[in-house]
Amino acid sequence: MPRGSNMSFVETHGLWTDAQHTAYAGLVERLKKSDVKVVRFSFPDQHGLLRGKTLVVDEAIRAMRSGVTLTTTLFAKDTSHRTVFPVFTAGGGFDMPEMQGACDTLMVADPETFRVLPWAPHTGWVLCDVHFANGMPVPFGTRHLFRRALDRLSKHGFEFVSGLEVEFHVFKVTDPHMKPEHSGQPGLPPDVELLSHGFQYLTELRYDAVDDVMELLRRNIDGLGLPVRSLEVEYGPSQFEFTFAPTKGIKSADDMVLFRSAVKQICQRNGYHATFMCRPRIPNVVSSGWHLHQSLLHAGDGTNAFMPGDATEPLSITGRRYLAGLLAHARGATSLSTPTINGYRRYRPYSNAPDRANWGRDNRGVMLRVLGGANDAASRIENRVGEPTANPYLYFASQVISGLDGMQRKLELPASADTPYETQAEALPRSLNDALDALRADECLREGLGSAFVDYFCKLKQAEIDRFNLEVTEWEHREYFEAF
Known part of the structure; x- marks a missing residue:
């Protein structure tokens, strides 16, 4: 297309692929004939939460090519939505003039991600990337970071x-706790009751007790086109699990941020509260995890690069080196797979959750569980370390960067851990603070994510730790108030 004053932001900076241009053309025709009245433009922030703006449909069609303005301060917020960088100082606290003064960036839609929300059929939704006015990607955009690793x-x-x-x-x-005195940063969470007593893992009786909620979620998630495989009643009270079919590239990460947001919205509209918090403070609760299955394909022929040719080997040489890379950077990557203070309540022995960096064949106590074998095209590594709150772009990027380092340096795989809670192996960080120290010291992850991003991420997380340390916990009050 010839350059001229009427060129859009997308065209001027060449931000779409041919496939995205084609998707946009089809989307315009679809929107003109549909009942969609508004479109939500959303981007995954540093925490993996969806933020953005909602436009009426005619304006949305234009804005997909021109971008939607968004303040840079959204990148400066911790999980309480407090701004923790001095945005009105020189460089905005980021040592970047583009981030100074709460100025605007532009959300650029990815037309291939457009959906109509089944629970709000008048509403369209599209995932976005965030760019500066000069067309450059905002370096703190985690979708950009994962794409770079890919x-x-x-x-x-x-x-x-x-x-x-x-x-x-x-x-x-x-009780939703919606009185004025219940607001704050954060506000008072709702009072809730259980949907099931739990502990009858995978029993049909427990599933049937929550069938109405499961069907509500299934119907709406299916309407989004997400590749759901199974719906399960997990071990704990009111605990669920969804599993998804494998997909290539960035799609699983995109699906994860949409799935989490969709589940919370669907439940919110129907009198339920869904939480992906690892370990809610509710009696008898069981921690939630997020297991990531991963493998590589040969780009040329699409075959599984982890599938071993020898039945005595757990993985191919490529897979073994990739696995060794995951182990080598397990401590450094932990804050990216487990980014909350709460998530570290889960790492404990004999709990189906890992407490050290080890691997094993089809063993649910290890951190990295190897599945498959010779002639099994589904050969893969299951990382069991993550918590469900993790930003998927950062979690996945940490895996690709770590695994690729193992492949490039031809790292040797240590022996498997057949008794995972007794085998000697490097302990995983026991707190978010320890995990951040490990990330800061990991040169491979620092190089792969960018030193500026690692420092930025650690500052955000440190703000949460500092606020936590100012609180007097119930444990402290119970332990010391009477005794001393």
């Missing part, structure tokens, strides 16, 4: 494949 992998002749197992809780709301 590009590095592609240059070595591989494609990333991932599948998801996601645990979460759904409760019935008894």
Whole structure:
């Protein structure tokens, strides 16, 4: 297209692929004939939460090519939505003039992600990337970071494949706590009651007790086109699990941010409260995890690069080196797979959750569970370390960067851990603070994510730790108030 004053932001900076241009053309025709009245433009922030703006449909059609303005301060917020960078100082606290003064950036839609929300059929939804006015990607955009890791992998002749197992809780709301005095940063969470007593893992009776909620979620998630495989009643009270078919590239990460947001919205509209928090403070609760299945494909012929040719080997030489890379950077990557203070309540021995960096064949106590074998095209690694709150773009990027390092340096795989809670192996960080120290010291992850991003991420997380340390916990009050 010839350059001229009427060129859009997308065209001026070449931000769409041919496939995205084609998707946009089809989308315009679809929207003109549909009942969609508004379109939500959303981007996954640093925490993996969806933020954005809603436009009426005619304006949305234009804005997909021109971008939607968005303040840079959204990148400066911690999980309480407090701004923790001095945005009105020189460089905006980021040492970047583009981030100074709460100025505007532009959300650029990815037309291939457009959907109509089944629970709000007048509403369209599209996932976005965020760019500066000069067309450059905002370096703190985590979707950009994961895409960059995938590009590095592609240059070595591989494609990333991932599948998801996601645990979460759904409760019935008894008091939403919406009085003015209940607001704050954060506000008072709702009072809830259980949907099931739990502990009857995978029993049909427990599933039937929550069938109405399961069907409500299934119907709406299916309407989004997400590749759901199974709906399960997990071990704990009011605990669910959804599993998803494997997909290539960035799609699983995109699906995860949409799935989490969709579940919370669907439940909110129907008197339920869904939480992906690892371990809610509710009696008898069981921690939720997020297991990430991953493998690589040979880009040339699409075959599984992890499938071993020898039945005595757990994985191919490529897979073994990739696995060794995951182990080598397990401590450094932990804050990216487990980014909340609460998530570290889960790492404990004999609990189906890992407490050290080890691997094993089909063993649910290890951190990295190897599945498949010779002639099994589904051969893969299941990382069991993550919590469901993790930003998928950062979690997945940490895996690609770590695995690729193992492949490039031809790292040797240590012996498997057949008794995972007794085998000697490097302990995983026991707190978010320890995990951040490990990330800061990991040169491979620092290089792969960018030193500026690592420092930025650690500052955001440190703000949460500092606020936590100012609180007097119930444990402290109970332990010391009477005794001393």
